[in-house]
Amino acid sequence: MVPSTVFLLASLVPIAAAVKHVEKPTVFVYVCGDETSTSFPGDHASTRRPALSSSGVASGVDSTTAPGSFLTSTTIGDATSTSISIELSTESASPTDSASSTDSDSSTDSASSTDSDSSTIVETPTSSVITTTGSTVSSTSEAPTSSATTLPPTPMSCANAQLSCHNTTAVADLCCFNAPGGQLLLTQFWDTAPSTGPADAWTIHGLWPDRCDGTYDANCDASREYTNITAILNSFGKTDLLTYMDTNWKDYQGNDESFWEHEWGKHGTCISTLDTTCYDNYKPQTEVVDYFEKAVELNKGLNSYKILADAGITPSQTATYTLIQIQNALKAAHGFVPTLGCKSGVLQEIWYHYNVLGSVQTGQFVPTEPDGTKSTCPATGVKYLVKYATGTPSGTATAPAPTGTGAPFSGKGFLQAYTSGSNKGCLIGAGTWYTTGTCAGYTATESGAGFTLKSSKGDCGIVDSVFTCAAGVTPSVFTDSAGLLAYEGSSNFYTTAVPSGSVQGKVTTAQQAVLVTFKWQST
Numbered sequence: 001m002v003p004s005t006v007f008l009l010a011s012l013v014p015i016a017a018a019v020k021h022v023e024k025p026t027v028f029v030y031v032c033g034d035e036t037s038t039s040f041p042g043d044h045a046s047t048r049r050p051a052l053s054s055s056g057v058a059s060g061v062d063s064t065t066a067p068g069s070f071l072t073s074t075t076i077g078d079a080t081s082t083s084i085s086i087e088l089s090t091e092s093a094s095p096t097d098s099a100s101s102t103d104s105d106s107s108t109d110s111a112s113s114t115d116s117d118s119s120t121i122v123e124t125p126t127s128s129v130i131t132t133t134g135s136t137v138s139s140t141s142e143a144p145t146s147s148a149t150t151l152p153p154t155p156m157s158c159a160n161a162q163l164s165c166h167n168t169t170a171v172a173d174l175c176c177f178n179a180p181g182g183q184l185l186l187t188q189f190w191d192t193a194p195s196t197g198p199a200d201a202w203t204i205h206g207l208w209p210d211r212c213d214g215t216y217d218a219n220c221d222a223s224r225e226y227t228n229i230t231a232i233l234n235s236f237g238k239t240d241l242l243t244y245m246d247t248n249w250k251d252y253q254g255n256d257e258s259f260w261e262h263e264w265g266k267h268g269t270c271i272s273t274l275d276t277t278c279y280d281n282y283k284p285q286t287e288v289v290d291y292f293e294k295a296v297e298l299n300k301g302l303n304s305y306k307i308l309a310d311a312g313i314t315p316s317q318t319a320t321y322t323l324i325q326i327q328n329a330l331k332a333a334h335g336f337v338p339t340l341g342c343k344s345g346v347l348q349e350i351w352y353h354y355n356v357l358g359s360v361q362t363g364q365f366v367p368t369e370p371d372g373t374k375s376t377c378p379a380t381g382v383k384y385l386v387k388y389a390t391g392t393p394s395g396t397a398t399a400p401a402p403t404g405t406g407a408p409f410s411g412k413g414f415l416q417a418y419t420s421g422s423n424k425g426c427l428i429g430a431g432t433w434y435t436t437g438t439c440a441g442y443t444a445t446e447s448g449a450g451f452t453l454k455s456s457k458g459d460c461g462i463v464d465s466v467f468t469c470a471a472g473v474t475p476s477v478f479t480d481s482a483g484l485l486a487y488e489g490s491s492n493f494y495t496t497a498v499p500s501g502s503v504q505g506k507v508t509t510a511q512q513a514v515l516v517t518f519k520w521q522s523t
């Protein structure tokens with residue numbers, strides 16, 4: 001029985017591979033980084049995500065966004081994330097593991113990674129290899145099954161998988177071998193202008209498949225460029241995943257859903273092992289769930305903030321660091337020097353590179369060197385700025401716009417919150433008060449004796465004494481009272497408590513424990 005079963009399976013492999021779509025569109029080369037050439041759908045279409053840029057293409061971004069200076073930092077420190085550590089298969093990622101601190105500049109040599117014998121690559125960074133088998137199985141078992149005969153979708157099992165980018169002959173089964181995107185990158189942001197996410201955590205940018213030579217494919221399957229990522233994750237019962245993403249996978253303009261759609265559509269659809277044919281009992285969009293789960297899982301194992309802080313590299317408006325210092329700290333944890341992205345000498349991104357033994361869903365992510373030279377940081381004088389800083393970053397020539405100076409409520413701007421005399425957070429799209437996230441853009445339009453407000457969520461009004469912005473809300477007319485937002489003559493708004501962490505405060509006109517006022521910050 002066994003031999004014929006094996007034969008049957010073996011004969012099916014090429015058939016399955018042949019059935020897979022062969023569409024492989026444009027190959028991109030990293031010149032300007034990832035996101036600079038893409039604008040997002042929705043109401044931010046005119047602005048772009050800042051990204052790694054060696055050519056200054058993204059430099060126009062900052063002029064349209066407020067500097068990261070509009071929040072006080074006093075309570076930010078304890079407002080941290082839901083994160084962070086997960087169990088690694090071997091967790092002794094001691095900084096002393098990496099004896100070869102002096103050869104870190106070899107990471108910029110893209111050719112060397114392909115020369116390496118795969119067994120060496122697997123063994124060297126064992127301290128940070130993440131074993132993932134089982135996580136997908138347990139997660140898919142949460143999916144509701146409509147009848148006893150419906151089996152949960154399961155990624156194909158991958159016995160004797162090969163390490164991506166290390167094959168010497170063509171591999172047929174691309175469900176168990178990532179190709180052509182064989183180098184997987186988990187990329188992170190440190191956003192300070194404006195600040196996003198926890199003050200002491202890097203946020204996720206994406207999970208990207210690179211070819212093994214520094215180029216990459218993008219937007220590989222238009223039919224799977226979904227515009228309902230949140231709904232998909234919810235439909236699979238992934239509320240914990242969504243909660244984590246809400247805090248740790250941030251769009252700098254507050255449009256997280258669009259950002260997730262962009263990352264999945266541009267990069268996720270190019271991962272061969274996430275093809276719809278790579279499952280037993282495939283259920284539509286299972287691979288989308290797997291994409292976000294894997295990115296989050298990798299991110300949880302890459303606490304860049306702590307790695308750097310443990311090496312004495314902490315955010316500062318004044319200190320600078322050398323590139324080697326930063327690289328050595330990260331190399332000690334990851335096994336290889338990741339790609340570092342700077343803009344004007346300010347550290348903004350870390351890209352961790354992996355090869356994968358097997359599929360993205362169930363395989364092993366094996367740290368490796370970057371497959372191309374992509375770092376954009378100077379050798380010395382690298383700045384690692386504080387998130388939600390209050391003052392002007394010292395040494396920068398561009399003075400940040402003063403926050404909430406009582407500018408007239410008109411055009412586009414942020415609604416900065418003030419309580420007990422200081423600026424603490426701002427309003428986000430639904431009209432709730434948030435102290436650790438991205439401010440929502442509001443549009444103020446003259447109306448009668450005052451003005452109306454609108455966010456990406458819809459018109460803003462006082463609904464049952466709660467400041468609410470949503471589709472279908474009847475817009476209220478607000479006024480400017482000595483530079484403060486006022487409703488029915490009063491600039492006093494209230495919440496039950498000053499929000500912290502991922503908590504959002506409902507803002508009411510009815511008196512409650514905390515008095516808060518709002519100033520306009522034009523953008």
Ligand SMILES: *[C@@H]1O[C@H](CO)[C@@H](O)[C@H](O)[C@H]1NC(C)=O
Nearest residue numbers: 167168169170171172179180
């Ligand atoms: C590795 O496998 C991929 C996918 O089959 C193939 O395109 C590539 O040419 C192979 N590499 C080598 C060196 O044979």
Ligand SMILES: *[C@@H]1O[C@H](CO)[C@@H](O)[C@H](O)[C@H]1NC(C)=O
Nearest residue numbers: 226227228231232233235284
């Ligand atoms: C998400 O969108 C796709 C494509 O429009 C659709 O097939 C799918 O049913 C949607 N899923 C949910 C949970 O809304």
